[in-house]
Amino acid sequence: MDAASFHDRVWAAIRDKYQSEVLPTSPPVPSVPDLTESKEEQPPVPQPSQPVEEEEEEGETEEEEEEEEEDFQEAPPPLTPPQPGSPTKEDKMPPYDEQTQAFIDAAQEARNKFEEAERSLKDMEESIRNLEQEISFDFGPNGEFAYLYSQCYELTTNEYVYRLCPFKLVSQKPKLGGSPTNLGTWGSWAGPEHDKFSAMKYEQGTGCWQGPNRSTTVRLLCGKETVVTSTTEPSRCEYLMELMTPAACPEPPPEPPADSEHDEL
Incomplete structure (x- = not known):
């Protein structure tokens, strides 16, 4: 029997029977990946290596620096104000007439x-x-102390240099340098009542620390030269100075008149 005869005679008789016995087919269930598979079976995800990123960052930094250098090179130089030129003959004032x-x-x-x-x-x-x-000023009974007015005298010790300017002031300064300290300005004659020109008083000098203002008494002594001989501090902030001067010497007594000569008769 050929295929055409089988299809027309036999298949037409048994086709319905075979179709009823075939079970209905359900749609295929989508496959779910097995999550229980070990991580080792999963393909590793490629991670970018750190050196590559650093190289990229360095490349970007170099590019930025090159751009900044180009911008700096392309920036125009700052404008400077024009310098005034030297005056020319035309700019000078013309001479005045005579x-x-x-x-x-x-x-x-x-x-x-x-x-x-x-x-x-x-x-x-x-x-x-x-x-x-x-x-x-009172320069003495006969003005004998007047020559001291425009003079100054010094005495150097181990620590200080003392300076006396009669009728003005007394001062001291460190021997190794420094600013002077006022030991008093002229006040008055300070000798006893019967000999007041034997001492000078200088007052209202620089104040001591938690103490009075400095003051100096100058004692005048008879001598051939004018010189400061000594300086001491008998009390705190009170100084004593000795000045030798010819003006302090007493006047010699007047010479007695010479006997008159008599001519012999």
Whole structure:
């Protein structure tokens, strides 16, 4: 029997029977991956290596630095203000005519003379003030101490240099250098009543630490030369200085008159 005869005769009779015996098919269930598989069976995920990132960052940093250098090189230099040029002959003032220049010279000469006269006046006023102050002092019965007014005398010790300017002030300063300390300014004669010109008093000097202001008594002694012989501090902030001077020497007694000579008869 050929295939065409089988299909027409036999298959037409048994086709329905075979179709009823076939079970209905369900749709295929999607496959679920087995989660229980060990991690070793899973393919490793490739991780980017750290050196690659560092190389990339270094490359980016180098590129940024190159860009900054290019920007810096491309930046224009700062503008500088133009320097004033030296004056040319055209910029200079033209000379004045003879009459105007004569007036200018005369005015300058008058100005110079006025300034000189003003300086002379100030010097004269200063001299007058000094003379008025000088004549206000008591220089002794006969003015014998007047020569001390414009002088200063020093005494050097192991630690200090003492300086006495009679009728002005007394000071001391460290021997190795430093600022001077005021030991008192002129106050008055301080000798006893019968001999008040034998001592000087200098007061209101620099104040001591938690103490009074410094003061100095200068004792005058007879001598051929004017010199400071000693300086001591008998009490705290109270100094004693000795000054030798010819002005402190007593006047010699007057010489008796010579006997008159008689001519023999």
